[in-house]
Amino acid sequence: MSDLPLTWMADAFRKNGLRVKEVKGWKNRGRDGTLDPRGVIFHHTVSPANSGPAPTLGAAVKGKPKTASTPAVAGPLCNVLVDRDGTVLLIAAGISN
Numbered sequence: 001m002s003d004l005p006l007t008w009m010a011d012a013f014r015k016n017g018l019r020v021k022e023v024k025g026w027k028n029r030g031r032d033g034t035l036d037p038r039g040v041i042f043h044h045t046v047s048p049a050n051s052g053p054a055p056t057l058g059a060a061v062k063g064k065p066k067t068a069s070t071p072a073v074a075g076p077l078c079n080v081l082v083d084r085d086g087t088v089l090l091i092a093a094g095i096s097n
Contacts, residue, residue, distance in 0.1 A: 004028065004094035005035040006079060019087040023061060029076050030094020043078075054083035060091050073097055 007027050013020045047055040063075030076092035083089060 004030055006093040009090055013088050021087050022090045026090040027093045030092035030096050033095050035095050053085055054089060
C-alpha cells in the first residue's frame with residue numbers, strides 16, 4: 001500500500017456504481033504532500049473520434065513533452081481520467097500537475 005493520500009478513490013467510485021480501471025502503478029504515482037481535495041475540475045481534451053476510448057491516457061500518466069511553443073509538463077497530469085465509455089481510470093493517488 002502507498003502513503004499517498006488518494007488510495008481510497010477506487011473503493012469510493014465503485015461504491016457509487018462507477019466502472020473503475022486501476023492504471024498500473026496509480027497507488028504510487030504522484031508527489032508526496034498534503035492533499036485534501038474539496039472539489040473536482042473536469043477538463044475536456046479534444047482528440048479524433050477514432051482515437052480509442054482514452055487517447056490521452058499516456059499523457060495523463062507520463063506528462064507532456066516540450067514543443068516549439070509550449071513547455072514540458074511532468075506527469076501525472078491528473079488523478080482521474082474518464083474515458084469515452086464512462087470508465088473511471090485511476091492515474092495517481094498523489095499530487096498531480
